[in-house]
Amino acid sequence: MNYDKEFDASGLACPLPIVKTKKALNDMTSGQVLRVVATDPGSVCDMAAFAEQTGNQLLEQSTQDKKFVFFLKKA
Amino acid sequence: MATKKMAIIATKGTLDMAYPPLILASTAAALGWDVQIFFTFYGLQLLRKNLDGIRISPLANPAMPMPVPMPVIVSVLPGMEAMATMMMKDKMKKKGVASLEELRALCLEADVKFIACQMTVDLFEFQTSEFIDGIEYGGAATFMKFAGETDVCLFI
Numbered sequence: 001m002n003y004d005k006e007f008d009a010s011g012l013a014c015p016l017p018i019v020k021t022k023k024a025l026n027d028m029t030s031g032q033v034l035r036v037v038a039t040d041p042g043s044v045c046d047m048a049a050f051a052e053q054t055g056n057q058l059l060e061q062s063t064q065d066k067k068f069v070f071f072l073k074k075a
Numbered sequence: 076m077a078t079k080k081m082a083i084i085a086t087k088g089t090l091d092m093a094y095p096p097l098i099l100a101s102t103a104a105a106l107g108w109d110v111q112i113f114f115t116f117y118g119l120q121l122l123r124k125n126l127d128g129i130r131i132s133p134l135a136n137p138a139m140p141m142p143v144p145m146p147v148i149v150s151v152l153p154g155m156e157a158m159a160t161m162m163m164k165d166k167m168k169k170k171g172v173a174s175l176e177e178l179r180a181l182c183l184e185a186d187v188k189f190i191a192c193q194m195t196v197d198l199f200e201f202q203t204s205e206f207i208d209g210i211e212y213g214g215a216a217t218f219m220k221f222a223g224e225t226d227v228c229l230f231i
Contacts, residue, residue, distance in 0.1 A: 011171045012171045012173075013170055013171040013172045013173070014098070015098050015101055015102040015105070015178075016171070016173050018102055018105055019101050019102060019104075019105045019181050019185075021105075022105035022106075022185075023105075039171075040171070050105070050106065053106045053107070054106055054107055
């Protein structure tokens with residue numbers, strides 16, 4: 001999937017993957033796509049909850065080599 | 076959709092109890108919530124410029140996981156608190172857990188409002204110069220004004 005920006009949250013524990021994803025989205029414009037990579041298993045549920053509550057759309061979530069990859073479309 | 080609000084009363088000043096208010100506040104702020112934390116009694120320690128004094132003790136804390144079983148009498152020995160604190164901080168760093176300083180900075184950056192309880196500041200004879208900038212000082216009525224409008228209100 002194409003994306004405009006990437007944020008690597010590997011090695012970070014709760015709540016940093018979410019809090020820093022939000023920071024990464026701050027300087028993006030509506031409709032742009034952010035790719036996030038995380039290793040915290042809790043981030044799978046958390047990212048879905050973040051998307052639901054903020055209106056940023058979770059386009060895709062997958063697991064690759066024990067890493068969790070998310071594509072978020074900025075609201 | 077109306078902006079959600081959360082109010083937290085932070086009353087504890089140990090390393091383990093310093094985390095929940097800052098984790099929840101930074102997360103809620105990231106979700107777009109309007110957040111205030113009212114720091115009172117030992118929670119005021121979290122507002123100090125230097126957070127190095129925040130520690131954890133294995134004493135009277137039977138639930139704390141220890142690398143080796145440790146009799147209570149050993150926990151009383153001088154230096155045990157410093158050692159437990161060092162080990163906990165070391166473990167947190169290895170596991171990617173944010174430092175208290177980092178979480179606090181993320182809260183302030185996200186406009187979480189910090190209010191120091193004036194009564195306990197006076198009680199413990201703290202100087203405002205010991206605390207970080209950008210905080211407010213107030214009492215119970217100040218807290219209730221915001222708390223009364225919140226969706227989530229926690230006492231930690």
